[in-house]
Amino acid sequence: MFLLVWYYCTLTIRESILKVNGSRIKGWWRTHHFISTVCSGVLLIWPNSVTWHxxxxxxxxxxxxxxxxxxxxxxxxxxxxxxxxxxxxxxxxxxxxxxxxxxxxxxxxxxxxxxxxxxxxxxxxxxxxxxxxxxxxxxxxxxxxxxxxxxxxxxxxxxxxxxxPQKLRERRRKREIEMFARVKSTESLTKQE
Known part of the structure; x- marks a missing residue:
């Protein structure tokens, strides 16, 4: 169980460093690692009881x-x-x-x-x-x-x-931008002729 505590502590530290360095990680995932660290700590100190078994x-x-x-x-x-x-x-x-x-x-x-x-x-x-x-x-x-x-x-x-849905919107928006760029480049080629 101690390895779980260590694992989530290192993940939390890593995510905090990435966030400081400009990562766009969702706030929930950082919170998730804090909660998982607490969860692992509680599991670590859970006595050898009937409920544990x-x-x-x-x-x-x-x-x-x-x-x-x-x-x-x-x-x-x-x-x-x-x-x-x-x-x-x-x-x-x-x-x-x-x-x-x-x-x-x-x-x-x-x-x-x-x-x-x-x-x-x-x-x-x-x-x-x-x-x-x-x-x-x-x-x-x-x-x-x-x-x-x-x-x-x-x-x-x-x-x-x-x-x-956010990723799907980003994907659709990127396609629209690419299509718009193709139309503009085709128009500029037509004008040059």
Whole structure:
């Protein structure tokens, strides 16, 4: 469990550095890392109790699933950066992507179901912990973790759901600008003749 605390602390520090250096990361994702750090800390100090043993199998499956999703996200982002570097639009030291290209939807659209399944898993964790909070031998960590998992579910699903239409609008706007530029260049060529 301590590795989870360390992992989310380093992510929080990294995101803060990126934000200072001009990254346009959504505020929720930075907040998500702070909440996940607290969640990991509460999990770390959860005593070896009946409620822990009742929740542990589900939590271990959740950890494995989230690890798979993070690997899928890494491969997606690595592929996007590789293509952008090959096109000469990014440099070797770039670690984040500003803007969005139409071809990025292919990989992202296949990643989205896994993300939303992870969000539903967070909701299921919150529900299971909520039920365990009524157990006769419950400890304070159970309702706190239930609330934290519910907040993570809400924030993740709402933010992702708001970003998708925004990216679609950006994509449509970019197409319109490209089309307008083509029309203008055709008009200028016609005038020159």
């Amino acid at each position: 009742l929740f542990r199998p589900q939590f271990m499956i959740f950890n494995v699933y989230i690890s798979v999703v993070q690997a899928l996200q890494f491969w997606y982002q690595q592929g996007v950066l590789y293509r952008l570097k090959a096109l000469g639009e990014r440099h070797n030291m770039d670690i984040t992507i500003e803007g969005f290209h139409s071809w990025m939807w292919r990989g992202l659209s296949s990643l989205l179901p896994f993300l939303y399944a992870g969000y539903l898993f967070q909701l299921f964790n919150a529900y299971k912990l909520y039920q365990l909070s009524f157990h006769k031998n419950t400890v304070w960590q159970v309702p706190v973790l239930s609330a934290l998992f519910f907040v993570l579910f809400l924030g993740n699903s709402i933010t992702t759901s708001l970003v998708i």
